[in-house]
Structures are given as C-alpha cells and as structure tokens.
Amino acid sequence: MFTPHLLTGRNILVTGGGTGLGKAMAARFLSLGADVHICGRRKGVCDETAAELMKSHGGRVTSHGVDIRDSAAVDAMVDGIFAEKPLTDLINNAAGNFISRTQDLTPRGFDAVANIVMHGTFYVTHAVGRRWIAGQQRGNVVSIVVTWVRNGSPYVVPSAMSKSAIHAMTMSLATEWGRYGIRLNAIAPGEIPTEGMSKRIKPGDEAGAKTIAHNPMGRVGSMDELQNLAVFLISGGCDWINGETIAMDGAQALAMGGNFYGLRDWSDADWNSARDAIKAQNEKDRAKRG
Structure with a gap:
C-alpha cells in the first residue's frame, strides 16, 4: 500500500511505544524509513523494544524513560530531541485504564488514569506543538482514543472522561494550530487484543471472544x-x-455502543474477582520491575 521510503526524513515520537499498539506503530514507521523515538515509564522495556525493532527493521530508534505525568520531565525530553533534530510527528499512545464500578473508585484510582491520559497527553502535545510554532515548522499529531468519546462508557469513567478530553483537544487545537500547518487527528480503535487490555480491562475473558460474537464484521x-x-x-x-x-x-460502536454497558449484569462476586485479578497482575508487574 505504501512506498518503501514514504517516511524517510521523518522524526516521530511515540508515547507508550515500548509495548502493544505503540510498539506496533513504531515498527511500521521505522520500516518506512522514519527515525523513531519511543518513551515510557519503564526505560528498560523501551530499551529492549528499541533494540528489537532496529534488529528487525534497521534504522534508528531512540528510547526515553519518562513519566508523562511529570510536565518538567516531558519538556526536558522534548527539548533534548529537538536539540538534535526537530520532531515531525507525534503519536499520543500512552494510556492507562481499568474496570471498576464508579462508586468503588478512589481519588487515587481516578488520578492514576486521568494524570496519564489527559494531563500527560496534553503535556507532550503542548511541549511539541509550541516548539513547532516557534520554529515555524509543520507537524502532525495523532492521538489514540476510544469510541466511547462519542457516547460515554460505564465502569471506565476515568478513561471515558480523559479520552473525551483528548478528543476535545484534537478538535480545539486543529482549529487553533491549523494556521501553522499543524494537524491533529485521532484514531478510536475497537478491540485489538493486547496483553495490557486482557489483564486490566477484561480479566478472565478470552481475548477477542465477545467482540467476535457481537461485532457486525x-x-x-x-x-x-x-x-x-x-x-x-x-x-x-x-x-x-x-x-x-x-x-x-467494524461498526461495533454503531451497532451496540462499543463500551462496557454489558457489565451491568455482573454480581458483587464478579466485581470482587475482577478486582483481585487486576490487583494480582499489578503486583506481578511491580515484582518484574524490581
């Protein structure tokens, strides 16, 4: 579909690029000739991904360990990248989510999602965008959101609110920054099974099973x-x-909302089991990180 060197000369930052969707997008950009930067909280994971991608595709992948919830750390990372070579494109992919009845949420749980998805995405977009404007450079921002930005979703309210904020940012900055040659768009993917989704969003479910059963395609x-x-x-x-x-x-959101409304049938025992599974997985992840 694409010419082999379509992205030669591009310098692209992918947040959350060490795993999952971010890693996959970074791989494709690299294979089409771009220089790629990936960032994530776990520098070791990003380092391993960078080495793997360069071994598979050649080219250049630079790894950054940064917590995008920290605006000063984000600004320092972006400043360092631009000092070497200005970015041409930004992919806002970093995210966090988990299922919970909203009455069971704590402020800390809400902030865990909102600080990454809403605040972090803005911090990175702002740091990159203002440098493009100052340097009179064109640029593209693509953010990964969810179909629920159009109709909301129960049981993932922090994510629904935060992703809706990115949807609003996309529309707002497209109109504000378009005059500078800066475009902002977003992709709202349906289920593409990944390890993170299975562990924290659909614990106990066979990956993809419900989507296959209900999706129009x-x-x-x-x-x-x-x-x-x-x-x-x-x-x-x-x-x-x-x-x-x-x-x-595949038109799933049009057909049946594309959100977590189906969890209304869960019992207290179901919610307790899901919470225990998510907690156990978080502990395993922390143990891996040492």
Missing part, C-alpha cells in the same frame, strides 16, 4: 489495520483531514 481488529491508518494520517496523502476522530471498529 465478526472479528477483532488487527495491528496491521491500525498501523496502516496511523501511517496514512501522517503521510501527506490527504493533509486536509484535520480535527477528526476516526473510528476503526
């Missing part, structure tokens, strides 16, 4: 489809697309 999404859409949005193939959130979910 009878399947989950693929990484290739997300990679292709992300590449197209930054490719220059249609630079008049600006301020849009594009759903990529």
Whole structure:
C-alpha cells in the first residue's frame, strides 16, 4: 500500500511505544524509513523494544524513560530531541485504564488514569506543538482514543472522561494550530487484543471472544489495520483531514455502543474477582520491575 521510503526524513515520537499498539506503530514507521523515538515509564522495556525493532527493521530508534505525568520531565525530553533534530510527528499512545464500578473508585484510582491520559497527553502535545510554532515548522499529531468519546462508557469513567478530553483537544487545537500547518487527528480503535487490555480491562475473558460474537464484521481488529491508518494520517496523502476522530471498529460502536454497558449484569462476586485479578497482575508487574 505504501512506498518503501514514504517516511524517510521523518522524526516521530511515540508515547507508550515500548509495548502493544505503540510498539506496533513504531515498527511500521521505522520500516518506512522514519527515525523513531519511543518513551515510557519503564526505560528498560523501551530499551529492549528499541533494540528489537532496529534488529528487525534497521534504522534508528531512540528510547526515553519518562513519566508523562511529570510536565518538567516531558519538556526536558522534548527539548533534548529537538536539540538534535526537530520532531515531525507525534503519536499520543500512552494510556492507562481499568474496570471498576464508579462508586468503588478512589481519588487515587481516578488520578492514576486521568494524570496519564489527559494531563500527560496534553503535556507532550503542548511541549511539541509550541516548539513547532516557534520554529515555524509543520507537524502532525495523532492521538489514540476510544469510541466511547462519542457516547460515554460505564465502569471506565476515568478513561471515558480523559479520552473525551483528548478528543476535545484534537478538535480545539486543529482549529487553533491549523494556521501553522499543524494537524491533529485521532484514531478510536475497537478491540485489538493486547496483553495490557486482557489483564486490566477484561480479566478472565478470552481475548477477542465477545467482540467476535457481537461485532457486525465478526472479528477483532488487527495491528496491521491500525498501523496502516496511523501511517496514512501522517503521510501527506490527504493533509486536509484535520480535527477528526476516526473510528476503526467494524461498526461495533454503531451497532451496540462499543463500551462496557454489558457489565451491568455482573454480581458483587464478579466485581470482587475482577478486582483481585487486576490487583494480582499489578503486583506481578511491580515484582518484574524490581
């Protein structure tokens, strides 16, 4: 679909690029000739991903350990990148989420999601965008959101609120920064099974099973489809697309909301079991990080 050197000369930052969707998008950008930066809280994971991607695709991947909830750390990372070579594109992919009845949420639990998804995404976008404007450089921002930005979702209220804020940021800055040649768009993918989703969003479920049963197209999404859409949005193939959130979910949100309304049937025991599973997984992850 794309010419082999389509992204040669591009310098792209992917937040949350060490795993999952971010890693997959970074791989495709690299394979098309871009220089890629990936960042995440776990520097070791990003280092391993960078080495793996360069071994598979060649090119250059630079790894950064940064917590995007820390605006000063974000600014320092972006400043260092621009000092070497200005970014041309930003992919806002870093996220956090877990299922919970809202009455059971604590302020700390709410902040754990909102500080990454809403605050962190703004910090990175702001740090990159103001440097583009100061340097009179064009740029693209693509943010990963969810289909629930259009209809909300129970049981993931911190995520629904925070992703809706990114949707609003996309529309708002598209109109404010378009005059500078800066475009902002968003992708709202349906289920593309990843390890993180299975552990914290659908504990105990077979990955993709419910989507396959209910999706109008009878399947989950693929990484290739997300990679292709992300590449197209930054490719220059249609630079008049600006301020849009594009759903990529086989029409599932149109058919049945595409959110977590189905969990209304869960019992107290179901919620306790899910909470225990998420807690156990978090402890395992902390043990791995040492």
